[in-house]
Amino acid sequence: MLFDIVQILLNVLWWIIVVQAILSILIAFNVINTYNDFVSSLWRGLNTLTEPIYRPIRRILPDTGPMDFAPFVVLILIAIINYAVIPNLYVALAAPAA
Template identity: 95%
Template sequence: MGTFLAITFDIVQILLNVLWWIIVVQAVLSVLIAFNVINTYNDFVSSLWRGLNTLTEPIYRPIRRILPDTGPMDFAPFVVLILLAIFDMLISRYVGPAIAASAM
């Protein structure tokens, strides 16, 4: 049972890391689009933008309801990154050692 929990913990850590990178790329792309550094007329940029928005919009929606409207700048990705860092720290500090102790 301990091995299963350890593998599950590792998978959760990997998924959090992948989600973190998806949000970072989406946030950088959002800033570049907001300041007209790149535009969505490019097919690759447009496809990447739509795909990242499809993945991240369900996460951002509840946070955007709470945050004030700041115009073209969207602070929801930064809030999500902070929450992900806190969640990762909590599970690394409390869940990881508990799983390691149960594996012995």
């Protein structure tokens, strides 16, 4: 039950990061702009949610100029946790003690 909740939260975080990456590309190529109130508030909200996650990763990663690899690292970490760590923890905790 607890593992299911964690997996759902990780999936929600995954989609938040994907939407933020798409929005970032659209803003960078001037397809949409932040003068629109909805786009501006969505952009600020997504940054508020993800910035605490990206900050420690950005401190570790080398400076790559305009390209930010922190979202990619977080997506990879989410995938590892979701598909390797959680199932193995579930099996380990569900196994009867010998």
